[in-house]
Amino acid sequence: MIITELSESLPEAEQRLLERVGELAVGFAAEAAEYDERAEIATGHLAALHAAGADTAVLPEWVGGTGLTYRGFGVLLRVLAKADPSTATIWLMHAGAAVGLAEFTRDTLGSFFADELLAGKRFANALSEPASGNRFLNPQQDAHPAAGGWTLTGAKRFVSGAEIADYLIVNARVDDAPAFFGVPLPDSSVSIIPIWDTLGLRATRSQLLAFDETLLRAEFRGRAPGPGDFQVIPAGLPAISLGIADAALAALAEHARSRVILGKPLSHQQWVQFEVADVESRLAAAHALYDLGLSQADSKRPSFFPTLMRAKYLANKVAVEVAQLGVRVGGASGYLKQSPIQRYLRDAEAGQLMAYSTEVMAGEIGREVLQVTDE
Ligand SMILES: Cc1cc2nc3c(=O)[nH]c(=O)nc-3n(C[C@H](O)[C@H](O)[C@H](O)COP(=O)(O)OP(=O)(O)OC[C@H]3O[C@@H](n4cnc5c(N)ncnc54)[C@H](O)[C@@H]3O)c2cc1C
Structure with a gap:
């Protein structure tokens, strides 16, 4: 509803x-499970997004694309994440790496x-590494000077879509920065450590x-x-979490309407109504805050970053929270693997x-509010 109004x-x-x-x-959505x-x-989904013009649109005009507004970008990703959050995540990482490389190397x-x-x-983002934890823009791995550039020996974690990537964006510390x-891939010095099997x-x-000893080429x-x-x-x-939450809420509501207990749909039980009201209101607030951040970004207000x-x-x-409520409302049938409810809970955990x-x-926001300036 809110997204539809925004699109107009x-x-x-x-x-x-x-x-x-x-x-x-x-x-x-029909194939996500x-x-x-x-x-x-889902390589076919990604190819379809490219054919639909999503890649051209996300590339800013000044580097040769058509340039989406932040608001349009936020709507697109929420729609995608509600349908298939894995495809949405790979596309987001692909867009981030490609747009970043296009912008960062434009002058050269x-x-x-x-x-x-x-x-x-x-494209794929190979930024996170074992020792930098969540501070993925502050690499702890040094690249060393070599003919034609620098070499990197180390690891990058959780590179979404790495197996289908033609290019990685890789960060490393060079001269302490x-x-x-x-x-470009394939590169015989870059290999996959096959541990992928997540919740x-x-x-x-x-x-x-x-x-x-991967060569990071100077050019x-x-x-x-x-x-x-x-x-x-x-x-x-x-948008990834908001899309998952929207899908989880829709599945919860569908289940509550269709499951009949002692002659009445579950949706008629007051505890379900109260709890749904609580999560739905907070979800609407999260969407609204996101929309505010996107609008601030479109108007080039520096406040957009803290808002986002x-x-x-x-x-x-x-x-x-929505996904956990879904499990409670879903009862044992929502706990079955064939139910989407359990998948939304697993996917929702990843956003955090x-x-x-x-x-x-929380540390950043708390320090800012409390005006803590030293460590
Ligand atoms: C599904 C998924 C897809 C991803 N895709 C990509 C991708 O395409 N490219 C990419 O580069 N990365 C990607 N990541 C990596 C991700 O963005 C994180 O950077 C990475 O997960 C952080 O490392 P870690 O998970 O080992 O957690 P850790 O950093 O080890 O965190 C463990 C705990 O410590 C806390 N913690 C960590 N650092 C700090 C700190 N400085 N202060 C306080 N607490 C801290 C965390 O909040 C967490 O509770 C992905 C992650 C997931 C789950």
């Missing part, structure tokens, strides 16, 4: 894209990475990658992220882990 205020080209994505999302069960990347490589994205090549590189978002196949080095860049990841992550951080914090927590985690954000 978007530019016409974005509304058309959102209609196409909305149509695709119906098919994605099977991809999750097999822990398989021209349109190279933008052209690759427009041609349908796939974070540096960002595009790494939730199983179809993202976010692999652990090992780097063994593929980009500048550091800057204030004018399109903030794909911070603007997108709240709070939106992610709230969305991550609300998604788990993705950087910045709810714990890291």
Whole structure:
């Protein structure tokens, strides 16, 4: 409802894209459980998104795309995440890596990475590493000077969509400062450590990658992220949890209406109504805060970043609450593997882990509110 109202205020080209994505999302939702069960990347979904123009749209105009508003981006991702959160997560990481590389290397490589994205090549974010924890923009692994650039030996964790990527964006410490590189794949020095088998978002196949003297080529080095860049990841992550929460609430309501206990649907029990009112109101507040952050980003207000951080914090927590209520309302039938209710709970948990985690954000927000300036 809120999303539909928001869509009406978007530019016409974005509304058309959102209609196409909305149509695709119906098919994605029908297949999401099977991809999750097999822990398989829905490559067809990603190809369909490219064909629908999602990749061109997410690329800002100044690097050769058509450029989505943040509000349009937020609607698109929520629709996708409600239908198939694994596809939404891979697409988000792909967009973040591709747009980042296109922006960071614009002055040195021209349109190279933008052209690759427009041609349908796939990108993945290899930023998180074992020792940096949630501070994925502060790599702890040093790259060492070598002919043609620098070499990296180490690991990157949870690289969503790594197996289908043509390029990685990789960060490493160079001369004590974070540096960002595009790494073309396949590269014999980059291998997968096959431990992928997770509780939730199983179809993202976010692999652990090992780097063994991998050459980070000087010509593929980009500048550091800057204030004018399109903030794909911070603007997108709240949408993953909000989409999962929307889907979990819809499944809960469907179950409550259809399950009859002692002659009446479960939805007629007062405790269910009260609890649903509570989570639904908080979910609506999380959507509204997210929409505020997106609008602030579109108006280039610096306040957008703290707002989006709070939106992610709230969305991550609300998604788990909605999904947990779903398990209670679902009873034993919702606990069956064939029910979507259990999948929403597994997927909702992942939102809190993705950087910045709810714990890291709580520290940031708490320190800001309490005006704690030292460690
Ligand atoms: C489904 C999924 C997909 C992902 N996809 C990608 C991807 O495509 N690319 C990518 O680079 N990364 C990706 N990640 C990684 C993710 O974004 C996190 O950066 C990474 O998970 C953090 O490491 P960790 O999970 O080992 O947790 P840890 O960092 O070990 O966290 C363990 C606990 O410590 C807390 N903690 C960690 N650091 C701090 C701190 N500084 N202060 C206070 N508390 C802290 C955490 O909140 C958590 O409670 C993905 C993660 C998931 C779950």
